[in-house]
Amino acid sequence: MNTPVIRFNGAWKTYPMAGETVEALKGVNVDIQAGEFVAIMGPSGSGKSTLMHVAGLLDSLTSGRYELEGENVSAISKLKRADIRNQKIGFIFQSFNLLSRISAMENVELPMLYHRPAIADWKDKAMEALRIVGMERRASHLPTQLSGGQQQRVAIARALVNQPALILADEPTGNLDTRTGREIMGVLQSLHEQGITVILVTHDPQVGHAAHRRIWLRDGLIERDEAN
Numbered sequence: 181m182n183t184p185v186i187r188f189n190g191a192w193k194t195y196p197m198a199g200e201t202v203e204a205l206k207g208v209n210v211d212i213q214a215g216e217f218v219a220i221m222g223p224s225g226s227g228k229s230t231l232m233h234v235a236g237l238l239d240s241l242t243s244g245r246y247e248l249e250g251e252n253v254s255a256i257s258k259l260k261r262a263d264i265r266n267q268k269i270g271f272i273f274q275s276f277n278l279l280s281r282i283s284a285m286e287n288v289e290l291p292m293l294y295h296r297p298a299i300a301d302w303k304d305k306a307m308e309a310l311r312i313v314g315m316e317r318r319a320s321h322l323p324t325q326l327s328g329g330q331q332q333r334v335a336i337a338r339a340l341v342n343q344p345a346l347i348l349a350d351e352p353t354g355n356l357d358t359r360t361g362r363e364i365m366g367v368l369q370s371l372h373e374q375g376i377t378v379i380l381v382t383h384d385p386q387v388g389h390a391a392h393r394r395i396w397l398r399d400g401l402i403e404r405d406e407a408n
Contacts, residue, residue, distance in 0.1 A: 184211040206399070207401075219380050219387065221385075221396050266291060271349075272349040272350070273351075280324055284323070285307070313333040333364070347377065352368070378391075394406050
């Protein structure tokens with residue numbers, strides 16, 4: 181079998197809180213293969229957001245091992261984590277996280293500033309990412325001139341622009357109405373069909389069932405792992 185994009189082996193994560201130790205993850209073992217479309221699901225406090233944050237190198241494990249594309253990234257430096265995040269991971273957030281004073285095109289260009297490619301290349305790559313999500317005609321618009329669904333499409337383009345190994349989406353439809361949410365899930369489904377690995381966190385069963393695999397967490401443990 182090919183090397184998984186993500187592999188957790190005995191993943192533990194604890195936090196100090198109010199003089200106690202909270203166990204957010206309790207020895208999780210899971211592999212996610214390239215090209216999968218996976219939903220991480222579970223009630224509040226189940227550990228799903230913690231798992232997503234560790235997968236995205238926004239947090240690190242207390243103990244255990246995390247491999248990203250076969251590389252052990254469990255205990256690397258903050259600088260190396262930031263570098264890998266920029267090169268290999270695209271993030272989509274519930275609140276879009278677009279900068280309001282710059283255009284859609286400029287928002288999409290932001291992840292490329294870290295690599296500093298030729299400026300002409302920035303424009304080409306950003307426009308192609310906007311085209312993929314159907315927003316090329318709104319490239320010059322400010323976020324305040326876009327609907328919620330359009331802003332989320334721009335956020336998806338921003339996540340795609342560095343051609344990451346995987347897309348991590350944290351409640352990507354949480355701030356959208358039902359129809360717009362379905363449209364955004366259609367965009368994510370299209371990306372999956374193009375071979376991109378997509379992992380999303382959601383509490384919404386309808387959103388979760390759009391994924392091809394669902395990993396249910398409860399109390400920091402995998403309760404079940406099911407596929408369509």
